[in-house]
Amino acid sequence: MWRVTLRTTLARRARLALTLLAVVLGVTFATGSLILTDTSGRLLDDQFRTATAGVDLTVRDAVAFDSAMGVEVTRDPLPAKLPERIAAVPGVASVRPQVRGQGLLEVDGTAVVPSGPSVLASWVPPPLGAFTIRSGRPPAADDEVVIDEDTARAHRIGLGDTVTVRATDTGRLRVVGLAGFGARGGLPNSTIALVTLPSAQRLLRLGSTVSEVAVVAAPGVAPEELRDRISVELGAGYEVTPSRDIAAAGAAAARDQLGWLQLVLLALAAAALLVGAFLIANTFSIVITQRTRELALLRAAGATGGQVLRSVLGEALLVGLAASTAGLGLGVAAATGIRNLAGAFGVPLPEGGLVLTARTVLVAFAVGVVVTVGSAVGPARRAAAVAPVAALRDATAARTGRLRVVAGALAAVAALAATTAVLAAGAPVPLLGVAALGAVGGLALLGPAITPILVRLIGRPLAAAGVTGRLANESAARTPRRTAATALALALGLALISFMAVLGTSVKSSVRQSYAEVITADHVVESARNEMLGGLSPAVYDRVSRLPEVAVASRLRYGHWRDGDATQALTAVDPTTLPRVTSLHFTAGNLAALDGGGIVLAEHVARDRGLAVGDELPMTFSRTGTRSLPVVGLLRDGDARALSTDYLISLDTFARLYSEEMDASVLIRTADGTGRAAAERAIKAALAETPTAQLRDQAAAVAGRTQMIDQVLGLVTVLLMLAVLIALLGITNTLALSITERTAEIGLLRAVGMTRRQLRWMIRGEAVLVAALASVLGILLGVGFAAATVRALGRDAPTVLAVPAGRLLLVLAVALAAGLLAGLLPARRAARLDVLAAIGTP
Numbered sequence: 001m002w003r004v005t006l007r008t009t010l011a012r013r014a015r016l017a018l019t020l021l022a023v024v025l026g027v028t029f030a031t032g033s034l035i036l037t038d039t040s041g042r043l044l045d046d047q048f049r050t051a052t053a054g055v056d057l058t059v060r061d062a063v064a065f066d067s068a069m070g071v072e073v074t075r076d077p078l079p080a081k082l083p084e085r086i087a088a089v090p091g092v093a094s095v096r097p098q099v100r101g102q103g104l105l106e107v108d109g110t111a112v113v114p115s116g117p118s119v120l121a122s123w124v125p126p127p128l129g130a131f132t133i134r135s136g137r138p139p140a141a142d143d144e145v146v147i148d149e150d151t152a153r154a155h156r157i158g159l160g161d162t163v164t165v166r167a168t169d170t171g172r173l174r175v176v177g178l179a180g181f182g183a184r185g186g187l188p189n190s191t192i193a194l195v196t197l198p199s200a201q202r203l204l205r206l207g208s209t210v211s212e213v214a215v216v217a218a219p220g221v222a223p224e225e226l227r228d229r230i231s232v233e234l235g236a237g238y239e240v241t242p243s244r245d246i247a248a249a250g251a252a253a254a255r256d257q258l259g260w261l262q263l264v265l266l267a268l269a270a271a272a273l274l275v276g277a278f279l280i281a282n283t284f285s286i287v288i289t290q291r292t293r294e295l296a297l298l299r300a301a302g303a304t305g306g307q308v309l310r311s312v313l314g315e316a317l318l319v320g321l322a323a324s325t326a327g328l329g330l331g332v333a334a335a336t337g338i339r340n341l342a343g344a345f346g347v348p349l350p351e352g353g354l355v356l357t358a359r360t361v362l363v364a365f366a367v368g369v370v371v372t373v374g375s376a377v378g379p380a381r382r383a384a385a386v387a388p389v390a391a392l393r394d395a396t397a398a399r400t401g402r403l404r405v406v407a408g409a410l411a412a413v414a415a416l417a418a419t420t421a422v423l424a425a426g427a428p429v430p431l432l433g434v435a436a437l438g439a440v441g442g443l444a445l446l447g448p449a450i451t452p453i454l455v456r457l458i459g460r461p462l463a464a465a466g467v468t469g470r471l472a473n474e475s476a477a478r479t480p481r482r483t484a485a486t487a488l489a490l491a492l493g494l495a496l497i498s499f500m501a502v503l504g505t506s507v508k509s510s511v512r513q514s515y516a517e518v519i520t521a522d523h524v525v526e527s528a529r530n531e532m533l534g535g536l537s538p539a540v541y542d543r544v545s546r547l548p549e550v551a552v553a554s555r556l557r558y559g560h561w562r563d564g565d566a567t568q569a570l571t572a573v574d575p576t577t578l579p580r581v582t583s584l585h586f587t588a589g590n591l592a593a594l595d596g597g598g599i600v601l602a603e604h605v606a607r608d609r610g611l612a613v614g615d616e617l618p619m620t621f622s623r624t625g626t627r628s629l630p631v632v633g634l635l636r637d638g639d640a641r642a643l644s645t646d647y648l649i650s651l652d653t654f655a656r657l658y659s660e661e662m663d664a665s666v667l668i669r670t671a672d673g674t675g676r677a678a679a680e681r682a683i684k685a686a687l688a689e690t691p692t693a694q695l696r697d698q699a700a701a702v703a704g705r706t707q708m709i710d711q712v713l714g715l716v717t718v719l720l721m722l723a724v725l726i727a728l729l730g731i732t733n734t735l736a737l738s739i740t741e742r743t744a745e746i747g748l749l750r751a752v753g754m755t756r757r758q759l760r761w762m763i764r765g766e767a768v769l770v771a772a773l774a775s776v777l778g779i780l781l782g783v784g785f786a787a788a789t790v791r792a793l794g795r796d797a798p799t800v801l802a803v804p805a806g807r808l809l810l811v812l813a814v815a816l817a818a819g820l821l822a823g824l825l826p827a828r829r830a831a832r833l834d835v836l837a838a839i840g841t842p
Contacts, residue, residue: 027327032334054127068560077209111691116189136177148186316376324368408445447484472765490727490774498782518642534664572654589633598632771819
């Protein structure tokens with residue numbers, strides 16, 4: 001039987017070719033995602049390991065936690081005398097004080113603004129420093145700087161050139177050296193400026209303090225033992241950490257920022273494989289139906305049902321192994337492509353050699369084989385049930401069993417019940433995911449029963465076009481199981497695209513509406529880089545607020561805090577000036593009460609936590625540890641959204657709890673009698689010294705807040721097209737296989753007068769009809785669950801449902817056009833059949 005299986009598979013390799021391609025694409029996506037995430041993790045580990053090379057211990061100010069939401073916390077500087085105390089500890093071979101901060105480079109008056117940080121640091125010579133001089137020499141005087149090779153090459157900076165470094169203070173420095181970072185020419189998506197220690201302290205206004213102290217242990221002294229000695233000497237106010245732990249923590253924080261991308265990629269890979277599974281099951285089902293007589297003859301010749309079952313599963317196994325091998329090879333190219341695609345959508349990933357692990361290889365083969373064999377189990381069981389007597393009669397179309405209809409109805413009812421529980425009873429929002437799976441399962445089971453009705457309804461315009469349209473309509477309705485499975489594969493991809501489009505548009509519209517209702521400022525100044533915690537120097541506020549054209553300027557700052565194991569964000573505001581540039585609505589308490597050191601909560605937070613004005617909220621801050629802040633006000637949820645967080649404190653409270661000094665936004669109301677154009681000219685002139693500060697109107701400010709949504713939506717939509725491509729292959733494959741099954745029918749149609757052109761249009765019409773059915777089901781399913789998600793999210797903050805009709809119509813048009821293209825090859829094949837030979841086909 002195994003020889004029969006191999007010969008049968010090779011004899012029908014053309015029939016399985018598109019199925020093989022679908023599995024290859026799914027495995028390629030899955031392995032490419034794993035390779036990309038493994039590579040990014042390895043590169044980040046190497047990057048942070050290089051940054052701490054040669055250092056045994058690092059002494060820093062103690063904090064309650066290192067990072068939050070992928071951002072490392074800012075620590076207080078260390079006293080100038082601390083390095084001397086550390087050097088005096090027995091077992092210390094050497095110490096090196098270091099200063100690190102943000103310093104924007106300007107070349108010939110033009111700011112160099114990378115997507116990542118602009119690093120300003122004091123030069124540390126090897127082996128303690130991560131940077132090595134590639135050309136020139138290290139900085140020796142306070143007016144000298146070393147920059148990274150990558151930046152120098154990109155902006156044509158040479159030795160002897162003068163650049164401007166803008167930190168807290170500004171300096172014009174002469175380039176005396178070009179440095180590399182490990183084996184690289186610099187840090188990814190960053191600029192590096194290395195100066196002397198006094199120069200770094202001056203530019204960052206640190207006085208004689210330092211950011212951290214690097215420590216090297218004496219020969220024979222274990223770093224762990226030395227850490228304990230230094231900790232005893234310095235006390236609990238300082239943190240003494242092995243360099244490997246700092247490297248691991250830094251890499252983990254950086255990976256946290258990419259964690260969402262890994263989840264998205266794996267989810268999309270799963271979607272692509274699910275769509276491929278429908279195609280596989282459909283293909284094997286059609287092939288088994290066409291081979292009924294052959295299988296019956298095998299049974300008549302003595303083959304058992306188990307042998308037939310193993311034979312069909314063996315075919316699936318061969319397809320799965322071949323597809324996994326090809327998919328694994330293509331996964332390397334896919335990883336590079338996804339990385340480039342992510343960069344094009346503003347999500348930069350570390351550059352470097354790709355990493356292929358044994359786990360990825362195992363996953364590739366497991367996914368390819370399990371999906372293929374698992375999808376073929378149902379058709380294989382039907383093949384095993386073929387009786388020997390079936391060789392004496394024609395194959396009949398499979399009918400939809402009553403049990404299948406009942407199971408499908410129960411799944412649909414369960415999906416409706418879960419959705420109702422979320423919307424009406426306040427059940428957790430993730431339950432909608434379970435409801436979506438139930439809806440898909442219900443459609444898969446009910447598809448054969450409802451497809452004839454839907455096909456005839458959707459196909460009315462096609463049927464009205466003439467006889468070829470009516471024949472296409474009836475052909476699709478006559479094989480409901482095949483049509484339903486083919487359409488559902490495409491519907492899944494279109495449903496995901498529609499869901500993302502509606503959800504993304506709704507969130508953006510809600511942010512825009514909340515911002516417009518709450519923010520009454522005439523202008524907003526924000527960082528062009530949209531940093532998570534801001535990126536505006538306090539000097540921006542100082543300069544803008546002093547302008548005669550400005551009546552009031554109010555600044556906002558963002559910070560992170562720990563809420564148990566979770567991380568939350570908060571906004572710091574000025575209670576005096578904020579009411580003059582916003583329209584806030586309190587349900588209890590007031591904004592002025594923040595001056596006493598309390599906190600204002602969004603309504604839904606207070607409701608979920610059971611808090612009221614006068615209660616206290618325990619919060620853990622990196623700098624001060626756990627503090628309990630009194631609740632002094634409750635703010636309407638939509639107003640809190642406009643201010644970007646559900647927690648508000650005063651700027652004075654922020655200064656006591658945080659080391660960060662960067663502003664996120666400056667809201668400006670112009671003075672009475674000042675024209676808009678005059679105010680803009682004055683503000684832009686005040687911002688000239690801070691190139692990354694950007695003057696925005698409300699539309700631009702909202703765009704900055706929703707930029708991440710646009711990036712994710714665009715990236716996900718492009719990647720989802722792979723699932724749609726697999727589904728379109730399913731239409732081509734199904735029609736191509738059905739041509740073989742319908743050879744006699746096609747010959748008869750040609751014999752009674754149908755032209756080749758009419759036959760081609762009949763097959764294409766059937767493909768378009770399947771695409772139309774998939775489009776209707778997919779868009780309705782996607783929009784429906786997006787609407788339910790938006791409404792559920794509205795429990796916490798008002799969320800407006802916004803349906804992008806233009807985008808959905810474009811999706812529909814593209815799907816129909818793609819369906820037409822999918823029918824080209826099967827139509828051509830059908831038209832080329834010999835009429836007499838076709839009529840004589842049994």
